[in-house]
Amino acid sequence: VRLPRHQYLPAALVTVFGPALVTLLALFTDDSVVAALVYVLAIITASLAGGIWFGLAASALSLIPFNYFFAKPENEFGFATGEDVVVAVVFVATALATGAVFDRERRARAALDAAAAGARRLQQSAEALSSAVTPAEVLDAVLTESVAAAEARAGLIAVLTEDGRDLEILAQRGYSEDRLRNWHRFPLEGEYPLSYAVRTGEPVFIDSEAERIRRFPALPPITEQTHALVCLPLVVEGRTIGGLTFSFASDQEFDEERRAMKVALARQAAQALDRARLYEALSTAEQRMSFLAEASDVLSSSLDYEETLRSVPQLAVPRIADWSGVDVLDEDGAIRRVAVAHSDPAKLDWGWEISRRFPPRPEEARGVAKVLRTGEPEFLPEIPEQLFEQARARDPEMAGILEELGMHTLICVPIRARDRVLGALTLVRAESARPFSRSDLDLAMALADRAGAAADNALLYREAEQRGEAARALTYVGDGVFLLDRGGVVRYWNRAASLITGVAEEDALDHLACDAVPGWELIEEHVRPADAGAGELARAAAVPVALGEEERWLSVVAVDFGDGRVYAMRDVTEEHALEQARSDFVATASHELRTPLAAVYGAAKTLRREDVDVNSQVGQTFLDMIESEAERLNGIVGQLLLTGQLESGRLSLAETECDLRELVDNVLATVAVSAPETVSFEVEASNGLGPARCDEDKLRQVLVNLVENAVKYSPNGGTVSVALSSTNGRARIEVRDAGLGIPEADHERVFEKFTRLDPGLTRGVGGTGLGLYIARELVERMGGTIAVVSAPGSGSTFTVDLPVS
Amino acid sequence: MSADTDKPPSMSAPADSVQLRRVLVADDEAPIRAVCRVNLQLAGISVDEAVTGNEVLDAIERERPDVVLLDIMLPGLDGWQVAEELLSETQTADLPIVFLSARAGREDIRRGANLGAVDYIVKPFDPTTLVDRLEATLARVAAGEGEQLRQELLEST
Numbered sequence: 027v028r029l030p031r032h033q034y035l036p037a038a039l040v041t042v043f044g045p046a047l048v049t050l051l052a053l054f055t056d057d058s059v060v061a062a063l064v065y066v067l068a069i070i071t072a073s074l075a076g077g078i079w080f081g082l083a084a085s086a087l088s089l090i091p092f093n094y095f096f097a098k099p100e101n102e103f104g105f106a107t108g109e110d111v112v113v114a115v116v117f118v119a120t121a122l123a124t125g126a127v128f129d130r131e132r133r134a135r136a137a138l139d140a141a142a143a144g145a146r147r148l149q150q151s152a153e154a155l156s157s158a159v160t161p162a163e164v165l166d167a168v169l170t171e172s173v174a175a176a177e178a179r180a181g182l183i184a185v186l187t188e189d190g191r192d193l194e195i196l197a198q199r200g201y202s203e204d205r206l207r208n209w210h211r212f213p214l215e216g217e218y219p220l221s222y223a224v225r226t227g228e229p230v231f232i233d234s235e236a237e238r239i240r241r242f243p244a245l246p247p248i249t250e251q252t253h254a255l256v257c258l259p260l261v262v263e264g265r266t267i268g269g270l271t272f273s274f275a276s277d278q279e280f281d282e283e284r285r286a287m288k289v290a291l292a293r294q295a296a297q298a299l300d301r302a303r304l305y306e307a308l309s310t311a312e313q314r315m316s317f318l319a320e321a322s323d324v325l326s327s328s329l330d331y332e333e334t335l336r337s338v339p340q341l342a343v344p345r346i347a348d349w350s351g352v353d354v355l356d357e358d359g360a361i362r363r364v365a366v367a368h369s370d371p372a373k374l375d376w377g378w379e380i381s382r383r384f385p386p387r388p389e390e391a392r393g394v395a396k397v398l399r400t401g402e403p404e405f406l407p408e409i410p411e412q413l414f415e416q417a418r419a420r421d422p423e424m425a426g427i428l429e430e431l432g433m434h435t436l437i438c439v440p441i442r443a444r445d446r447v448l449g450a451l452t453l454v455r456a457e458s459a460r461p462f463s464r465s466d467l468d469l470a471m472a473l474a475d476r477a478g479a480a481a482d483n484a485l486l487y488r489e490a491e492q493r494g495e496a497a498r499a500l501t502y503v504g505d506g507v508f509l510l511d512r513g514g515v516v517r518y519w520n521r522a523a524s525l526i527t528g529v530a531e532e533d534a535l536d537h538l539a540c541d542a543v544p545g546w547e548l549i550e551e552h553v554r555p556a557d558a559g560a561g562e563l564a565r566a567a568a569v570p571v572a573l574g575e576e577e578r579w580l581s582v583v584a585v586d587f588g589d590g591r592v593y594a595m596r597d598v599t600e601e602h603a604l605e606q607a608r609s610d611f612v613a614t615a616s617h618e619l620r621t622p623l624a625a626v627y628g629a630a631k632t633l634r635r636e637d638v639d640v641n642s643q644v645g646q647t648f649l650d651m652i653e654s655e656a657e658r659l660n661g662i663v664g665q666l667l668l669t670g671q672l673e674s675g676r677l678s679l680a681e682t683e684c685d686l687r688e689l690v691d692n693v694l695a696t697v698a699v700s701a702p703e704t705v706s707f708e709v710e711a712s713n714g715l716g717p718a719r720c721d722e723d724k725l726r727q728v729l730v731n732l733v734e735n736a737v738k739y740s741p742n743g744g745t746v747s748v749a750l751s752s753t754n755g756r757a758r759i760e761v762r763d764a765g766l767g768i769p770e771a772d773h774e775r776v777f778e779k780f781t782r783l784d785p786g787l788t789r790g791v792g793g794t795g796l797g798l799y800i801a802r803e804l805v806e807r808m809g810g811t812i813a814v815v816s817a818p819g820s821g822s823t824f825t826v827d828l829p830v831s
Numbered sequence: 832m833s834a835d836t837d838k839p840p841s842m843s844a845p846a847d848s849v850q851l852r853r854v855l856v857a858d859d860e861a862p863i864r865a866v867c868r869v870n871l872q873l874a875g876i877s878v879d880e881a882v883t884g885n886e887v888l889d890a891i892e893r894e895r896p897d898v899v900l901l902d903i904m905l906p907g908l909d910g911w912q913v914a915e916e917l918l919s920e921t922q923t924a925d926l927p928i929v930f931l932s933a934r935a936g937r938e939d940i941r942r943g944a945n946l947g948a949v950d951y952i953v954k955p956f957d958p959t960t961l962v963d964r965l966e967a968t969l970a971r972v973a974a975g976e977g978e979q980l981r982q983e984l985l986e987s988t
Contacts, residue, residue, distance in 0.1 A: 624954030628866030
């Protein structure tokens with residue numbers, strides 16, 4: 027029986043003073059009964075205070091005076107009688123019995139105290155744990171309590187990684203960094219005590235180094251002095267989340283009680299850790315949310331595409347990574363770094379240096395190139411050593427830069443916009459930091475998504491601006507432009523389209539083309555859309571479209587651009603009419619040229635016949651014919667040339683003094699030569715007609731045309747008269763015939779180019795349809811006017827008014 | 832004088848069966864009529880002349896020619912109308928028409944063919960070969976190849 031040290035002194039005092047008291051009583055009272063009582067009390071007190079041995083000592087010491095003073099005189103000193111022996115035996119027995127009883131009680135009390143202390147410690151650790159909110163705090167609480175109980179020297183907490191394959195040390199205390207260097211992560215399947223405990227859910231208690239070596243030979247000593255070791259699984263609600271290890275500074279003996287306490291401690295630690303992790307996850311989530319919100323604010327502050335992408339690394343450093351970069355894929359397929367950020371400004375340049383000196387090749391199987399190509403993120407919690415070795419093998423300098431950058435753990439995520447990869451965001455942490463986790467990857471992807479959305483916004487804005495400009499341009503363009511979607515619904519209808527077709531924008535938009543676009547069937551039939559994708563050039567087709575009462579010719583082009591078709595149309599009614607007239611003119615002119623040509627050619631051919639004599643009457647007639655028909659040809663050619671000059675504006679006027687009367691006489695004389703005999707000519711001239719200033723040749727041409735016309739349209743003969751007068755510096759020339767006349771509706775038309783009245787009305791009326799056109803053009807260029815008064819059957823009068831002074 | 836004697840040998844075979852006696856020349860241009868008349872008469876062929884569409888119909892009614900040389904741009908009824916008129920009358924429906932025109936467009940030639948013409952001569956033309964050309968055409972008409980001639984005209988455009 028072991029005694030508490032503080033009980034020795036009172037026990038010794040009782041042992042000494044008990045017998046002394048008996049001696050004093052014997053000396054002064056001589057009462058053996060009282061002395062015996064004191065004697066027994068002394069034994070009991072000594073036993074109580076000091077245990078059996080003190081009781082026996084007190085008994086032996088008391089027996090000496092008791093016997094001396096109360097023994098029968100006859101017995102002298104010593105155990106004289108058997109009675110005395112009995113008394114002595116009783117005393118000793120009493121001492122023994124009393125000591126034994128008190129010893130048992132004292133042991134029970136000590137056990138109770140120990141249990142209370144254990145409970146108190148658990149209570150304390152529970153309290154400490156309940157206020158711990160991070161894994162480090164949990165460990166701190168657990169170890170503090172253990173160390174306070176003079177138990178563990180060091181401890182650590184490890185948790186299962188997300189894939190459940192490894193254990194990752196979250197926090198430790200008492201171990202040197204050096205010792206734990208290679209133990210940040212270790213496999214769950216490893217033959218290590220903690221792996222075993224976590225794997226099996228059984229606590230591992232190792233009393234000594236010898237036992238550890240026996241049970242876990244694979245575990246290298248993590249301290250020089252390895253003694254007892256306890257490894258406990260951390261289990262919450264049936265889930266094992268990790269393990270707890272305590273190392274002791276000496277060999278230990280773990281009894282049931284200590285084991286139970288450690289297990290209870292582990293249970294508490296597990297709950298606290300779980301709660302701490304939950305708390306951490308929540309606060310991390312909250313931080314991330316606020317980080318992402320802030321990132322979104324920054325990213326959306328610019329509407330410039332590249333500027334938006336450039337701001338991303340600044341956001342990531344230093345909150346997520348130590349180093350960050352953004353690379354984009356240029357249109358030519360090259361990878362270009364647009365931004366770099368480093369928590370250490372001194373190392374910032376290395377980030378640029380590395381991309382400049384060792385640009386990623388688009389076909390590379392790893393890293394930025396792969397992410398840009400595939401759109402899949404690259405996640406390297408621990409950059410494999412072999413990658414550094416490859417870099418070293420490729421270029422020792424590059425390896426040096428990599429070392430400078432201190433790359434340790436890497437994430438590279440795509441920056442996407444609408445299924446297109448715009449760029450790649452790379453995040454790197456230095457060796458000192460924790461490896462990237464899945465949730466870091468999630469955060470990086472969320473950041474990249476926001477960056478992508480912001481960059482996409484910038485792109486859309488730019489496109490919208492361009493579209494806006496294009497739309498503005500289309501609004502004011504002179505051609506009618508409209509756009510159909512794949513379903514044939516009108517999606518755009520510009521102002522010119524409304525002006526050309528008379529269909530208002532609101533009546534066209536969102537309607538089917540066949541309902542909204544006039545003449546759609548013809549347009550669809552005649553206009554073949556060019557394929558924009560194949561780079562085809564659109565070909566315009568002219569389509570007659572009924573617009574209201576009249577038919578207009580529209581030149582329409584269409585381009586198919588995949589998502590729809592764009593049509594452009596132009597009103598070419600005038601051009602079409604002109605083209606028609608021109609083509610009619612060519613036919614007419616060629617006919618007019620061929621007729622005299624046929625006469626000349628036929629006459630010449632005939633004259634060459636052997637059986638035709640040139641000097642015969644027939645021969646002479648044919649020669650005359652050749653001459654006159656050649657002149658006719660010359661006249662037609664002259665008219666054509668004059669028309670060309672008028673149209674090109676190359677005609678110049680040369681004003682001279684001229685006598686109008688003389689001019690008219692000359693013209694009439696010339697025309698009369700080839701006029702039928704049934705036509706007669708006369709001139710009426712008012713008195714006082716002076717010389718006039720005008721271009722004589724041009725005026726002659728006008729008059730020849732008017733007089734020849736008069737003759738031509740007088741198939742039944744009659745008088746063609748020319749009247750001359752002048753007032754206020756203007757001369758008036760009227761050419762009158764009594765011929766076929768012109769219907770009112772054609773009065774304006776006769777002056778138009780290529781217009782000829784129905785030749786069926788007349789006898790032998792040919793012509794280019796240019797005579798009156800030329801006459802009017804020339805008169806107007808001379809500053810005058812020309813007009814006609816006529817009715818069918820009652821002849822025509824053409825009046826020319828000219829300024830002549 | 833027989834027209835046959837002047838012909839080149841190659842043209843004599845189909846012409847043997849044709850006796851070209853009378854041709855109606857319808858044209859408002861006097862020089863063209865004169866050129867045709869002189870060359871036809873030198874081959875011993877009688878020539879009638881018409882200046883307007885109505886004169887053509889009158890002349891045919893007066894004496895039916897072997898062939899009509901028909902200009903298109905005639906005053907009054909034009910050549911097309913005359914051809915339609917002739918085609919619509921049973922007595923004249925089989926009268927061979929040869930257009931003689933300065934209108935050389937393919938539409939004109941097709942139109943002529945569709946109006947039953949067996950030939951279409953474009954001005955200017957060589958009047959000295961006119962007789963041969965007419966006789967050769969008429970020989971084929973006589974041989975029942977009138978429809979084929981029309982087809983050839985259509986295909987020539």
